[in-house]
Amino acid sequence: MENLKPKRPAPPDHVVTCVYCGQAYPENTPTHGADVAVLTEHIKVCPKHPMRQCQEENVQLRRALEAAYNALVGYRYGNSSPDLAEEVCEFILKTGLVKSGLGK
Ligand SMILES: [Zn+2]
Numbered sequence: 293m294e295n296l297k298p299k300r301p302a303p304p305d306h307v308v309t310c311v312y313c314g315q316a317y318p319e320n321t322p323t324h325g326a327d328v329a330v331l332t333e334h335i336k337v338c339p340k341h342p343m344r345q346c347q348e349e350n351v352q353l354r355r356a357l358e359a360a361y362n363a364l365v366g367y368r369y370g371n372s373s374p375d376l377a378e379e380v381c382e383f384i385l386k387t388g389l390v391k392s393g394l395g396k
Pocket of ligand 1: 310311312313314315334338339340341
């Protein structure tokens with residue numbers, strides 16, 4: 293009786309793909325645990341991973357912070373130019389990461 297059961301096809305190999313770009317990882321790549329270096333390395337370079345936006349925003353925020361810092365240093369040493377303040381504010385607003393609270 294056992295021999296009459298239809299044979300099931302072998303289950304497909306465990307293929308993991310990147311949910312953002314679709315890249316297939318090597319067969320049987322673990323998805324959790326201590327050995328996820330392959331996944332981690334791809335996340336670092338995947339062009340469609342949300343981390344790319346975070347990294348770009350981080351770069352823009354660092355530049356804006358640097359501009360604000362430099363302006364403050366200028367004020368510290370006596371440069372009280374409203375033009376400098378305006379220039380830095382415009383630079384920061386151009387990042388799109390900060391909204392103006394001054395009605396602009
Ligand atoms: Zn990817």
